Amino acid sequence: xxxxxxALIEKGQLRGEIKGEAKGTIKGILQGKADSVLQLVKNxxxxxxxxxxxxxxxxxxxxxxxxxxxxxxx
Numbered sequence: 307x308x309x310x311x312x313a314l315i316e317k318g319q320l321r322g323e324i325k326g327e328a329k330g331t332i333k334g335i336l337q338g339k340a341d342s343v344l345q346l347v348k349n350x351x352x353x354x355x356x357x358x359x360x361x362x363x364x365x366x367x368x369x370x371x372x373x374x375x376x377x378x379x380x
Contacts, residue, residue, distance in 0.1 A: 339364055340375040 343358040352358035355376060359369055 336368060336371050337375060339368065340372045340379070343372060344376060344379065 339359075339362060342362055343352075343355055343364070346352040346358035346361060347355060352361055355373065359372065364372060
């Protein structure tokens with residue numbers, strides 16, 4: 307049988323795990339979009355990163371993070 311404080315600690319740990327999983331999922335999605343943007347530019351389908359992001363309908367809120375990912379790859 308667990309005490310109230312143990313239950314709160316466990317709940318906090320689960321919340322932290324869920325938060326970590328969500329961050330990882332978002333990072334993975336952004337990484338995939340960045341890879342797609344890079345391929346469009348490398349294959350001369352898009353002339354620049356902005357055009358590639360437009361073609362992929364990348365949300366404005368994600369663009370800055372994708373550009374940061376791309377800067378680390380180049």
